[in-house]
Every structure is written in C-alpha cells, then in structure tokens.
Amino acid sequence: MEIDALPNGNAAARNPSGDSAAGAGGAAAAPMPSSRLSHLSESLKLEHQFLRVPFEHYKKTIRTNHRSVEKEVSAIISAVDSVSPDLSRDDAVSHLSSLVSRLQGLKRKLEEGTRTENLQAQRCRARLDHLESADADNISDWSNTRLKRILVDYMLRMSYYDSAVRLAETCNIQDLVDIDVFHEARKVIEALQNKDVAPALAWCADNKSRLKKSKSKFEFQLRLQEFIELVRADNSMRAISYARKYLAPWGATHMKELQRVVATLAFRSSTECATYKVLFEPKQWDYLVDQFKQEFCRLYGMTLEPLLNIYLQAGLSALKTPFCYEDDCPKDDPLSQENFRKLASPLPFSKQHHSKLVCYITKELMDTENPPMVLPNGYVYSSKALEEMARKNNGKITCPRTGLVCNYSDLAKAYIS
Numbered sequence: 001m002e003i004d005a006l007p008n009g010n011a012a013a014r015n016p017s018g019d020s021a022a023g024a025g026g027a028a029a030a031p032m033p034s035s036r037l038s039h040l041s042e043s044l045k046l047e048h049q050f051l052r053v054p055f056e057h058y059k060k061t062i063r064t065n066h067r068s069v070e071k072e073v074s075a076i077i078s079a080v081d082s083v084s085p086d087l088s089r090d091d092a093v094s095h096l097s098s099l100v101s102r103l104q105g106l107k108r109k110l111e112e113g114t115r116t117e118n119l120q121a122q123r124c125r126a127r128l129d130h131l132e133s134a135d136a137d138n139i140s141d142w143s144n145t146r147l148k149r150i151l152v153d154y155m156l157r158m159s160y161y162d163s164a165v166r167l168a169e170t171c172n173i174q175d176l177v178d179i180d181v182f183h184e185a186r187k188v189i190e191a192l193q194n195k196d197v198a199p200a201l202a203w204c205a206d207n208k209s210r211l212k213k214s215k216s217k218f219e220f221q222l223r224l225q226e227f228i229e230l231v232r233a234d235n236s237m238r239a240i241s242y243a244r245k246y247l248a249p250w251g252a253t254h255m256k257e258l259q260r261v262v263a264t265l266a267f268r269s270s271t272e273c274a275t276y277k278v279l280f281e282p283k284q285w286d287y288l289v290d291q292f293k294q295e296f297c298r299l300y301g302m303t304l305e306p307l308l309n310i311y312l313q314a315g316l317s318a319l320k321t322p323f324c325y326e327d328d329c330p331k332d333d334p335l336s337q338e339n340f341r342k343l344a345s346p347l348p349f350s351k352q353h354h355s356k357l358v359c360y361i362t363k364e365l366m367d368t369e370n371p372p373m374v375l376p377n378g379y380v381y382s383s384k385a386l387e388e389m390a391r392k393n394n395g396k397i398t399c400p401r402t403g404l405v406c407n408y409s410d411l412a413k414a415y416i417s
Contacts, residue, residue, distance in 0.1 A: 044131060050149075051127055052301035053178050058120040064206065065113035072106045126175035149176055154308040156182040157293075159189065178300075185296050192289050195229070197222045200292060207299060218295045220250050224261050225288060228279055232269045239265060309343060316344040361385040361400060372414040377404050380414060 079099060087095065134142045148171045155164035156179065168177050184203075191199040204211060204219040211218065223246045230239035243262060251258055260275070267276045278284075297304050316335065324335035334340045357366040359382035366372040372380045379399055389397055390408040398405050 044134065047131060049302055049307070050131070050176075051124070053181060054120060054123045054127060056300045057178075057181050058117070058124060060207075061113075061116055061120055065110075065117065068113070069106065069110060072102070072109070076102055076106070123175050130176055145171070145173060145176070148173060150307045150311065152177040152179075154306045157306045159186070161186060181300060185293070188292055188296075189289055192285060192292065195285055197226050197288075200288070203292075210299060211295065214298060216295055216298075217250075217254065218291050220247075220254055220257075221288060221291060223247055223250070224257070225284060227261060228264060228284070231264045232280060234268075236265055312340075312343055313347060316340060317347045318350050320344050320347055320349050322349060359385050361389075373411045374414050375399055375404065376406055376410055377402055383413075386411065 076099060079095075079102075083092070083095060130145075148167065152164045152168050152173070155161070155167065156177075161179075161182070164177070164182075165179055168174050168179060188199045188203050191197070200222050201219065204222070227239055227242055227247060230236075230242055247258055247262075261279065264271075264276050264279060267273055269280045271277055271280075294304055296302075303310060319333070319335060323329060324333055325341070329336045335344060357372055357380070358364070359366055359370075359372075360379075361381055362385045364370060364382055364384065366380075366382045370382050370384050373383050373386050374380050375397065377399060379401060386397055386408065395408050396405055397408055397411065
C-alpha cells in the first residue's frame with residue numbers, strides 16, 4: 001500500500017478537467033494535517049512482521065500439503081504398477097477396493113488442505129485490509145488496535161497462551177494476531193521443558209530445507225542433548241550407536257563440539273570437571289528452548305525481541321540519563337522502576353544538549369561567574385548587567401522588554417544544572 005505525499009499538508013481531489021472536486025454541499029475536501037499523515041506513514045513502515053508471518057505460514061502450509069499429496073499419489077501409483085496379471089478375481093477386486101479407499105482418503109486430505117489454505121489466505125487478506133483502512137482520521141483507533149496486537153504478541157512469546165487468546169477474542173482481532181502460528185511452537189517448547197526432544201526433531205524435519213539454508217545447527221544441538229541423556233542413564237552402548245547414526249554426519253562441520261560431547265563417555269554425569277559437568281546441567285534444556293524460539297522467529301520473519309520490548313526501548317532511549325540511576329530519581333520517571341531499568345540496560349544514555357544562556361542586555365554568557373538573575377515578571381538577565389543598572393538608578397531595575405520597575409532586592413538567583 002502506498003501513501004501519496006501531500007504538499008503543504010493539504011489534499012484536494014482533482015477531476016480530469018483539473019477543477020477541484022466538491023462535495024454534495026459544494027464544500028471542498030477537508031485538508032489533512034501533514035503531521036498526522038507523516039505519523040501514519042511511519043507507523044506503516046513498522047508493519048513488516050504483521051504481513052510476513054501469515055504469508056510465511058501460508059507458504060509452509062502449501063509446501064506441506066504438496067509434499068503429503070505427492071507422497072500419497074506416488075504410493076498409489078506404485079501399488080497400481082505392482083499389480084500382478086496373475087491375480088485371481090477376488091484378489092484383484094480386493095486390491096482395487098484398497099486403492100479406491102486410499103484415493104478417497106487422498107480426496108479428503110486435499111479438501112482439508114484446501115480449507116486450511118483458504119483460511120490462511122483470508123487471514124492475509126484481512127491484514128492487508130486492516131493496513132489499507134488506516135488513514136489520518138482514524139489513526140488513534142488504528143494505533144489502539146496495534147497496541148492490542150503488540151500485547152497479544154508479547155503474551156504469546158512469554159507463553160501466556162490462554163491470556164493471549166482471551167484478549168484477541170475480546171477485541172475481535174483473531175485474524176490480526178498469530179495465535180495459530182505460536183500454537184505450533186507451544187507443543188515443541190512444552191516438550192523441551194519436559195526434556196523430550198521428539199517434537200523438536202519432528203519440527204526440524206518439517207523445516208529441514210529452510211533450516212539448512214540458514215545454516216542452523218539446532219537439530220545438531222538436539223542430537224547432542226539426546227546423546228547426553230543416554231550417557232546420563234549409563235547406557236554407553238546405545239550412546240555409541242546413537243553417535244554413529246546421528247552425530248557422525250555432523251562431524252565435518254562441528255567436529256570440535258562433537259569431540260567434547262563424546263568425551264562424556266569417559267567422564268560420566270558425576271564428573272566434577274567444569275568442561276564436561278556443564279553439559280549435564282538442567283540449564284542446557286533452557287538453552288534449547290531459547291534456541292528453538294530464535295529459530296522459530298527467524299523462520300517466520302519475526303523480530304527476535306518481542307515488539308513490546310522494542311517499542312518500550314525506543315521510548316526509554318530518549319529518557320535514559322545518569323540521573324535516572326541515582327537514589328533521588330523521582331517516582332514519576334519510568335526508569336525509577338527496576339523492570340524498566342533492566343530493559344534499558346543495553347541502551348546508551350540519551351544525548352543531552354547543554355544550552356548556553358546569553359544575556360539579552362550585555363550579550364555575554366551567563367555562567368557560574370556571571371549567574372542569571374530572575375525578575376518578578378520571569379525575565380532573566382545576567383547579574384553583571386543588573387548590578388550595573390542598579391548602581392546607575394539608585395537600586396532600581398527596569399526590564400528592557402516589558403518596562404517593569406523593581407528593586408534589586410526583588411531579584412532571585414537562577415541556578416544552572
């Protein structure tokens with residue numbers, strides 16, 4: 001979707017003859033504020049993930065359905081080719097009935113796959129319509145919907161699945177969030193948390209070509225962990241057999257890691273050697289969960305960080321100063337809260353420009369040597385200029401801009417931080 005730039009913040013529809021198009025009452029189209037239009041354009045630039053995720057899911061479903069159908073059709077053709085001409089009539093009828101049954105099953109599978117593809121295509125269409133519905137007049141409502149989408153995204157990434165579903169249903173934004181995509185990830189994450197690598201390995205098999213293209217070693221890490229669990233169970237023979245079958249093919253590219261893991265056969269799980277002890281620690285499973293989340297996000301074109309964190313960090317980057325980490329930091333400063341401080345920890349301090357105060361009267365710099373003084377009307381001048389004026393006018397000060405007359409004793413000193 002493209003948004004045309006409007007000169008000077010005004011828009012006027014033109015008819016082919018070049019005259020301005022008027023409404024029913026003869027009034028011209030209302031001008032659209034350029035600031036709101038700019039805000040809208042910048043907002044739409046951040047919606048890459050919003051379209052990329054359902055599109056990648058759609059492509060994956062098409063590939064999966066295509067492979068499944070090809071496999072089934074190939075099996076049926078092979079079954080037909082293998083029919084012997086010497087079969088009896090009853091055997092031939094039984095064989096043909098079996099083939100018909102398989103074809104009917106294939107038809108049901110095709111219909112189910114078509115329904116799934118249509119639903120995902122509709123989701124892509126719904127998101128395009130949502131983006132096209134954005135304009136400067138409804139930017140507030142549109143941004144409010146985006147905030148809800150970002151909250152659902154955060155809940156899904158943090159494994160608050162039920163809360164995410166409830167929020168999406170309450171706000172009627174099911175087509176605008178990726179609950180079905182994260183449902184696929186949920187099964188793998190829960191299995192890894194229960195120390196089961198089977199669903200993760202099945203996920204790797206389903207996405208083998210794309211993981212290979214990105215040079216992912218997630219499957220290798222899963223195989224290493226499965227080998228470690230066999231060593232932990234003191235099942236050395238099975239571990240050796242497993243290494244020959246599943247780990248040896250990775251030797252050409254990951255020999256160093258492979259050698260380190262295979263060495264656990266000699267050290268066992270009770271070792272105190274730090275190099276090998278760490279391989280048996282429970283945190284290795286947490287590492288696998290994190291690795292899966294990263295690979296999953298890359299596969300679907302998602303940001304590795306939750307969108308909520310990215311937006312919050314964008315705001316915190318403008319607020320973060322050394323003063324925010326002092327004990328007397330005011331409570332209304334977001335960075336006075338520990339969670340915000342943690343989120344802002346990798347961010348640099350915001351660039352603070354120190355203004356120079358120049359006296360209106362003498363044009364000299366106001367600093368600690370020549371401090372600024374504030375008149376009762378709020379205007380500020382240098383102490384040197386006001387002292388000179390007071391000496392010449394018997395202690396009276398006259399504001400050169402407003403004409404206010406006051407005593408020198410009525411002045412207040414201003415402090416520069």
